[in-house]
Amino acid sequence: MYKVTVNGEVLTADDGMLLSDLLIKSDKNVEHPCGGNGTCRKCIVTVNGKEELSCRYIIKSDITVLSPDSEKIISETGAEETGKTTENLCYVLDIGTTTLALALVSLDDKKIIKVITRTNPQRKFGADVMTRIDYCRKNGACELQKTIISEINSMISEFDLQKSVKLYVSGNTTMLHLLFGIDCSSIGVAPYTPTFLESKSENGYGLGINGIDTAESLPSISAFVGADIVAGLSYIGIPKSGKYNLLVDLGTNAEICLFSEHSALCTAAAAGPCFEGANISCGMSATDGAIYSYSKNEIRTVGDSPARGVCGTGLVDIIAELVCGEVIDETGFMECGAFEITDEVSINQIDIRQYQLAKSAVYSAIVTLLQIEGISFDDVEKMYISGGFSAKINIENAVKTGLLPRELAHKCIAVNNSSLLGTVKYACEKNDLTVYTGNTSYIDLSQNPVFSELFIDSMMFETE
């Protein structure tokens, strides 16, 4: 047994234990975006004065560890809060891979009374769903479930309601499996079959969630297009004009849906974690000190703190600037090798390459859906952008970098957390969700020749 002092607190560890395992077990929120694979280098801590990857450090003596406390990720839900309690209430929870949002809802007013957001504590197991699935495959669903439920309980207790009410839940397919403690390993390998897609109701007591009578989850469409997207569709609604709406969820998995009164297509573009900063050298989530907006004349950081890194929206701005200023050419080549934003923060060639993959995946998936449906940009009425950073993304810059089609820029509406808002709508109105789940086809892009070709071509940048 060794003594491990973490930020002043003394813990004990067995000989040969991985430092990351100890940090996870003792709820020290060091993040492990790549799930302990040793590839992302974001779990760096200081061990006896030396920087180490916590997922690679084997404890063989007493050590002193300094770990940066992970901070709350700024998340805007886009919800209006009334603050007015009424007789009939319910909770609505959105379980994002990154953030949790819990709303207390008045069923009488059909309005949100208050929302609280937290970082999903499962992040310590890995940033994206695949790393969580992998953890589940190796260790079972139990620990992941316990982690999320204890956070939900803590959020519910903050509302201090004196009675039990119903809880409506949405989230991606994997998050819902883990909430109910159901094995999700089969989602992780082809042919990606989830254990369940349908809506599920469970007794709160049985789940171990306090202050609720039942928990009801919304239905999902496929392994990678979950209840969060169904809720989003329900929030936006089907256009009556006979035209199409697009929903683009800009996150690691980048789900995209194209739907009209007659048909609905959806897919997941698997953009990667670059919008969350995980595979960018100076990337970080939207926490204190993250550059979230950038132009030649002005740099804005979260909390107006000194710049520590770049989050997704900042990255979009920076790359737009680099493209327009011809610091990078149309192939993405940056002659100067790296671009310094501040003394601390820079963007290098490999970061640009990561962005090229991500932006091309999203762009190509959008265009592929339009092509499969056989429609043009003109047939799209609105393009809704949802997801963690949709509120702050500069659409013009996104277009300049080739993330979103220029032809749709003026039809773009940011809807923030459409999953939460759509679930609130469902809780209040009980609208029929089978319109969204029933005849929606999932398009597998890995078998799609249109996507394959577009994906390569769209890695390029458009320069004047």
Next chain:
Amino acid sequence: MSIYLEISENVQCGKAKIVKELVQKAIDNGLPAAQILNEGLISGMNVIGEKFKNNEVYVPEVLIAARAMDTGVKILKPLLIEDGVQSTGKVCIGTVQGDMHDIGKNLVKMMMEGKGIEVIDLGTDVSPKTFVDTAIEHNCQVICCSALLTTTMEVMGDVVKEAERAGIRDKVKIMVGGAPVTEEFCKQIGADKYTSDAASAADAAVELCR
């Protein structure tokens, strides 16, 4: 400019049509097929490979260069066989079972072909047994496995085991790669070689085929 250099430069900028014409012209002028291949086509692909390694060019440029090289190789193929020109080596490659990502694998394949290696492409979602059976049937010197998912990379370990089970482990080298794969992982599963990019993968394969 020598015609070889001209071919090489046109491969580098992906001018498939010109490459085709130039190769035909070289053949018509009686130049040896092996030399057209090595000093023209392969030399062009080598330059692209180096640039790719240094991140100076990216996936699209490599793909169009490879396409251009291919048009040349197609014309040369019958002549090379006639002349009895040997390939540098023979490998099979595929994306492991449960995984359909193939862009990285395709780049590795093209770079290896760019080194004169004969590559059998097994596509995606390839089972350990298929890798090993192919290696036996076609006498491959190297099995190359690609994986892009945290959840499928472990299948590479199964390929190593399958090769042991089939009794070919001492005859066949196993290379692994893909974004989540690391040097450390390669050692852990008992594979022979990991590289982080396609151009280095091709260099390594040439070594292993010796």
